[in-house]
Amino acid sequence: MEALDLIDRKIVAELMRDATLPLAQIGEKVGLSQTPCWKRIQRLQESGVLTARVAMADPAKLGFGLTIFVGIEAPDHGADWRAAFTRAVASLPEIMEVYRMAGEMDYLLRIAVPDMTAFDTLYKRLTDAVPIRNVTSHFAMERMKFTTAYPVDTRSR
Structure with missing residues (x-):
């Protein structure tokens, strides 16, 4: 376009x-x-500029009070592992976002779960589904800013 x-x-x-x-x-x-x-x-x-129209919801009011950002280090970077990892994260709806990264971690996940027990269950399901070299979890204490709106320039040029 x-x-x-x-x-x-x-x-x-x-x-x-x-x-x-x-x-x-x-x-x-x-x-x-x-x-x-x-x-x-x-x-x-x-043209794919607009991809969906959705309602936004408060995760805590839906029972998803714990947000975790998880860094994944892959044991290898082959097509078979990537395909297995893609299937694994797609099968876990608590994993809200997945990014392939450059730098120290290979993948960054945003996960929303009700509590630590639910996260532990998800962690076991993910690590049972695909081998992972290293997992680093960061627990969000407070969501201070959140938006899905990109800062599109609406000024005339």
Whole structure:
């Protein structure tokens, strides 16, 4: 897809702030009528800029009061191990995010569980599913900032 113009960036920014906004309100905020706004949103979805529209929830109110960031050091970097690791993390819904990293750790996971017992169970399931050289866990004490909205530039250039 070509670079996003100012109106596309404004649409994306509005949807990241609140995906429940009515089309007319989004159009009003970005300076378009409903039909051109809807067409742009469709194009942004088809091109993969917009990947989903979801509701955000408070993890603690859903019973997921413990967030852990886990660093994984792989025993090897072959295709077979990577495929097994990918299957293992995909099978564990408590693992919310997985990143392949550069630097000291090979993978970084964000995990949400109810408590330490649940984390221990997940840890055993993961390490039983695939060999891991080293695991380093960091327990979040407080979520001070959280957003899923990227800081899209909505200023005219």
